[in-house]
Amino acid sequence: MAGTLYLCATPIGNLEDMTFRAVRILKEVDLIAAEDTRNSIKLLNHFEIKTPMTSYHEYNKIEKAYKLVEKLQEGKNIALITDAGTPGISDPGEELVRFCYEAGIEVTSLPGPAACITALTLSGLSTRRFCFEGFLPTDKKERQVVLERLKKETRTTVFYEAPHRLLKTLLLLIEAAGEERKVSVCREITKRHETVFRATLGEAYAYYQANDPKGEIVLVLEGVSQRKLDEEQQNLVRVTDILSELTRQLGPLERQSETARVYLKKKEELKILDVNMYLAESAHIKEQLKETEEKYQISQNELQQTQTQFDQTKAEYERLEKELEELDTKIQEARTQASENALKKQQLENSVELLKEQIRAAQQNHQHYEERIQTIRQELDRRQQEAAGHEQEQEALKESLGEAAVRKKEAEEKLAILHQNIEETNQSIEDGKSEIIEILNQRASTKGKMQRYDAMLEQIGIRKAALSQRVLKLKSDESQQQEIIQGHQEKCKEIGAQMDGIQMEYRKVEREVGSLRSQMEEQNKKLEQGQTAYHREASRLESLRNIAERYEGYGNSIRRVMEQKDRQPGIHGVVADLIKVEKAYETAVETALGGSIQNIVTDNEQTAKVMIEYLKKNRYGRATFLPLTNMRSSSFQNPAALKEEGVIGLADTLVTAESTYRTLLSQLLGRTLVVDTIDHAIVIARKYRHTLRIVTLEGESLSPGGSMTGGAFRNSSNLLGRRREIEELEGKVAALKEELQKIQKIILDKRERRNTLRDDLAEMTRQLQQLQISQNTEKVGITQAEARIREVRIGYGQLKAEGREIEGQIAEIRESSSSIREEMKHSTAREQEQEALVNSQQEILEKLQEQEASYSQELNQIQVAYASLEQKVSFTGENLSRIHQEEAAMRGELQQMQESLEEGGKEKEEKEQNILSIQKTIQEASRIREEDEAQMQQYLEKKEELNSQHKTFFSRRDELSAHISRMDKECFRLNSQKEKLEEQIRQLAKQVNAYREDGNLWMNMYFNIQKDYLDAVEKIYGKKTNIANDKTTKTEYVVSPEGWILPKSLYLLNDND
DSSP: OOEEEEEBBOOOOOOOOOHHHHHHHHHHEEEEEEEEEEHHHHHHHHTOOOOOEEEOOSSSSSHHHHHHHHHHHTOEEEEEEEEOOTTSSSSSSSHHHHHHHHTTTTEEEEEEOHHHHHHHHHOSSSSSSEEEEOOOOOOOOHHHHHHHHHTOSSSSEEEOOOGGGHHHHHHHHHHHHHHEEEEEESSTSSSTEEEEEEEHHHHHHHHHSOOOOOOOOOEEEOOOOHHHHHHHHHHHHHHHHHHHHHHHHHHHHHHHHHHHHHHHHHHHHOOOOOOOHHHHHHHHHHHHHHHHHHHHHHHHHHHHHHHHHHHHHHHHHHHHHHHHHHHHHHHHHHHHHHHHHHHHHHHHHHHHHHHHHHHHHHHHHHHHHHHHHHHHHHHHHHHHHHHHHHHHHHHHHHHHHHHHHHHHHHHHHHHHHHHHHHHHHHHHHHHHHHHHHHHHHHHHHHHHHHHHHHHHHHHHHHHHHHHHHHHHHHHHHHHHHHHHHHHHHHHHOOOOOOOOHHHHHHHOOOOOOOOHHHHHHHHHHHHEEEEHEEEEEHHHHHHHHHHHHHHHTTTTHHHHHTTTTOOTEEEEEHHHHHHHEEEEGHHHHHHHHGGGGGEEEESSSSHHHHHHHHHHHOOOOOOOOOEGGOOOOOOOSGGGGSSSTTTEGGGGEEOOOOOHHOOOOOOEEEEEEEEEEHHHHHHHHHTTTTEEEEEESSOOOETTTTTTEOOOOOOOOHHHHHHHHHHHHHHHHHHHHHHHHHHHHHHHHHHHHHHHHHHHHHHHHHHHHHHHHHHHHHHHHHHHHHHHHHHHHHHHHHHHHHHHHHHHHHHHHHHHHHHHHOOOOOOOHHHHHHHHHHHHHHHHHHHHHHHHHHHHHHHHHHHHHHHHHHHHHHHHHHHHHHHHHHHHHHHHHHHHHHHHHHHHHHHHHHHHHHHHHHHHHHHHHHHHHHHHHHHHHHHHHHHHHHHHHHHHHHHHHHHHHHHHHHHHHHHHHHHHHHHHHHHHHHHHHHHHHHHHHHHHHHHHHHHHHHHHHHHHHHHSSSSOOOOGGGSSSOEEEETTTTEEEEHHHHHHOOOOO
């Protein structure tokens, strides 16, 4: 069973416009055919669609369509998507759909976004009937067919267009539909910067000339209204009526036709020569332009190559910078490592020296230990002999010590009994003395109390007086602090009033500054708008002055003659420059003058002759001269016509000029009647049997004989209005400049005023800060005074409490004084009793002390003898103990010395091994150091090489920068040259168009005469005369697309292509 082709619409800008059904189908199908897989993959990734994709675009739409149809016939389902919008609309999807229908495969479309429908609904134009044209055809003929249909298309038309072709397309639409047709330019639909610009075609063209269009664009063009078509039909009816009227003039028209034919032949031959000359010059300039564009392209390519080289050089320079930084880092690391290795080597060498020194010390210790062992062994032998003698002496002393101990014990017993008696007596005496001392102490304490109470009373009296003084001082301090608080509060109020006044003034000034800021912003906006208008009008004025000075719009011959005006004093100027016309009459007067508007006025025939010779000699073309000496006044033959309805007056009366040129104006315009509308002109022409030359304010012309000329002008500019426009622009530019100066002065004044006010605000802020500081100082003073008052009141309360305490102490002291006096009497009696008891016990003690002295002397002798023996025994024991200890110490030292000798040998061997190991490490460190030095030398050499490359890159970068600058200047010069050549081409085109327009007046007259003649012949004879086969003249005729029969040379001149 065959699969299905799904036409899935995708968002044209906003991913939220994607439908749920489209997402589901894209996930379910077997394959997705996308216009550009690079763009579509972003969409699929956003909606997590993993379906495989294949490309289907304009360049493979046929061959790929066959492959996709085969897959569909195999039963696979395929979804077709475009970059944005609905497939099949302005993309190759239509081919695949057609192939599927031919193969019988089911096709279904999933509704969704479409730029044409979205733009149509946004446009604000009629959506009831519309047509979609897509992109305009690239083929010129096909595009012309589409544009021709637009002239009568009543439906709203939708176009797609790219931004770089928008201006060209708008210009084509203006040529086809006119500047006044409404259009909506829809840009970036559904995207963040979506815009819809609604305007006329002319306004849109002007806007996008000033603003570069960006983004995808859809144009929605208004259709022609049916009323306008009906008006055109009515105009055709009016033309038919006019033709019937012209039938009566067949005879005069035939003669005028023949005359016009001969004149046009001669005139057009001359025009063709001039045009060919301009075309040749244009071709030459185009060749120069082509060469300049080629040179510009070469310079641009060279500039791009140089820029690429500059970017490469910059990248290489950055790479070198990075390598230099890495090398610097490596060199620094190598230097750090070398320093560390040198330090480590020095430490190792120091360690070797230390180990050697330790080995030498160990050898000396070894020798010392051997000598000490020998000495210890000798000392041990001597100590053993000395110990034996001390043991014998100790035995004899112990026997004598036993006898002395018995005698000592007996004497000690007797002395102990005596000591006990003496102790009892001493104790009795001491107790009496203690009692006396206690009594004396109590009495002294009592006296002290009496003295202390007296002193206390005196001090309390002093304290009481001082307390009174302090109370008075506190009361004085409190009143003083109250005055200080009152002074601070008054100052605070005064400062607060000053601050309020300054703040009110500050707010007033601040409001004025805000007002000035708003006024300055408004004036700045006006200034920007005025500057924009001034520069725009000044640029336009400068452009018009340049055009006037270069005589643009005039023929080449006119310009050449006017270049000689300063050298040839007889040249007055062209007619258009010598007259002034009100704006309302410019079109009418220019129409009345016709080709004479470019005629050159001279003072006499001689000047005209000289300039004609000048044109002939230099082959500059032809020009018409108006010598003032040949001008004659002409009178209007039908003065009654001036009173007809709609008549404004004779053309020469509507023109102002110097009195010198009045005769000239009378000759050129004195017989031309100016009326307001064509209807009045037709009525007047009929009334006076087409004998008058009449022009209307809109530029229609009715010539004697009945011919009428009219229609739309190609552009709105005219030669007469140029000077007026320059004068108006000069006045406008001067007014704008004056207005700008006024605004700038206003802004400057307001800025100065604002700066003054800002200075005032700053000064007020400073004053407020000073006042704030002063106010805070006063508040702090108030706070301190209040705190001082609180302290005074607290001190006052404490003084009252202290006064009450003093009164209590005085009463207590007076009560204690009487009891103290009684206590002192009792103490004196007790003291006398104890003194008598102590004296009796003292006598007994003296006797006992005499006995004690005798017993003590005896005991001392015994104790001395016993102590001497005991000391000898102890000394002998100590000597034995000392000798035994010395022996043990010597044996321990001997053993230790032997162990130290063994350990010293082992330690020496270990240190010698350590020295060998350290020496190997030092050798390895030296080798590594040499390698590091070699590596660092390589780094330094590489750094030097990179530095030289670095300097080379600087010079190379400077060369490339200079070359880029030269190429930039060359591109700018070539671009300027190209613009000048393009300007020359445009000027030549304007000159050719001027000739064409100049010839149009005659051609129109010829066409009118010819048409009237042919129509009259057809109505009279029933057929048109075949002028194309006219044998009476050698002129070759052709039939134009509009149906005109005219000379081939004239047709070629009038052919816009």
